[in-house]
Amino acid sequence: MTDTNGTAEQAPGQQEQSEQDARHAAVAAHPFVAVTIQSTGIHPSTGRLVSVDAVTFDADGEIGEEFHAVINPGSDPGPHHFHGLTHEEVAAGQRFSQVLRTLDRLIDDRTLIVHNSPRVWGFIVSEARRTMNAAARANRSRGRGRGRGRRRRQRVGHVPRPAAIVDTLASARRQEIAFEDTRLGGLATALGIPDASPVATVDRAQVPEEETSREQSLLLIDVHETLREQGPLCEREPSELRADRFGLQRTHVRVDAVEAPRPHPNPGVYVPGRSLVQGMEVVVAPEIEMDPNDIIEACLREELAYSEKLTRQTSVVVCNKTTDLRGKAMHAVRKGIPLLSDVAFMAAVERGVTPAGR
Known part of the structure; x- marks a missing residue:
């Protein structure tokens, strides 16, 4: 098939197959993705995401794709010092429904690297499900209204499907690494990674959130690589996890035991x-x-x-x-x-x- 300029066009099925092949090649080239978040609180059941940063990489630490988004949750974003964003910056951010499909593409089939997986993965799952439920309600409302079938259904994406989830904080504890500060910078300092102090400073408070979040994502990659060289990692499959009453993603064993x-x-x-x-x-x-x-x-x-x-x-x-x-x-x-x-x-x-x- 050719267009009016004589350029070959792909049939819909061929185009879809080409896109799948390209994505499989991208995942094979960079099979890991480091994700850091900023939120309004510590629990997904009561807090909301206000930013997400993601970087794909390979076993040698080579960077692939990079992504950052400020998220407008449509609610009070909380204090600036907690996440580094002003109310105006949050208000100008995107809805999670606008970035979920991008996150799906970056996370699906890759090994997801996070620091404190119950919280980070908990927020991602919570926001994804909230977005999907809102889209489902909107689609049902369209179906019941006048002009049924004339308006396109919302397709916002799905809960991301990583191949596995590696928690650097839990991994450090399984390896019995001595560290006092459980933040990513505190662990990095204990591992001997330079320029990784978690201590807040006036100068750092002036740095844009996008820059500090990217620094954290890159530091997360360094921490993951260091831990991987030193011993076993704490790795879970998403199917092993579910939300507890705070929205934190914990193992079924743990949640069942509490209940x-x-x-x-x-x-x-x-x-x-x-x-x-x-x-x-x-x-x-x-x-x-x-x-x-x-x-x-x-x-x-x-x-x-x-x-x-x-x-x-x-x-x-x-x-x-x-x-x-x-x-x-x-x-x-x-x-x-x-x-x-x-x-x-x-x-x-x-x-x-x-x-x-x-």
């Missing part, structure tokens, strides 16, 4: 040196080397209770750190709740859990 009914009354705080007792409430801190799923599955198998939240009813906290405590471990010690390393906890399980009521 599971308590098998027995809580017998109280664990006494070091004695046996665990059925019904004891176990909290798993992030600072462990084992896969948390293994510990949580052991809890359910032995009829212990699992909780994400540490309270005075917590019986024991699984944590490998014993000094410079932060977060759950620090609060556990303050409340008089004992800590057990992941190895010690699993050994206690292997020795046998005392049945409830004894």
Whole structure:
């Protein structure tokens, strides 16, 4: 087929096949994509995305495509210092529906690299589903209205489909790397990557958000490459994950454990040196080397209770750190709740859990 100028044209099927071939070649050339986000809060259930930055790359760290967008969520963007964007910049941004198909193209079939996957992947999934639901409602409304069939249906894209998701923060913990600041810059500093300090400065506050977000994406690539050279990475398939009540994308094992009914009354705080007792409430801190799923599955198998939240009813906290405590471990010690390393906890399980009521 030729056009009026004699140039060969492709049939629709051929054009679609050519586009698919070109995309497959692009993914093969750069099979990884690093994504960083800015949001109005820490939980996808209550916060919204205000920017997303993505960079594709290969195993040698060579950059492929680059993408950045400011997102207008249509709601209060929150304070400037939290994400680096003014209200005016957010108001001038695109709707997520305008960028979702681009994100699909960049993320689908690639290995997605993020820092703190429950939060980052949680926001991406939450925004995608919110956008898709809005489009579905609009399409149903068009179908019921006058002039049915005359207006085009909205096609906004889908929840991205990465081949796998690598979490650099979780990977560093599985490798037992010592770091105090869990932000990407803090981990990079601990890994010896130069010029990676997470400390805020007046000069840095003057840098446009697009520039700082791109710096973070490139730093994420460096952190990923360093961790990959040092040991195993924490990698999940999207099918392993689902949203918890905060919209954070966690494993099915973890979410199911939180939602599971308590098998027995809580017998109280664990006494070091004695046996665990059925019904004891176990909290798993992030600072462990084992896969948390293994510990949580052991809890359910032995009829212990699992909780994400540490309270005075917590019986024991699984944590490998014993000094410079932060977060759950620090609060556990303050409340008089004992800590057990992941190895010690699993050994206690292997020795046998005392049945409830004894």
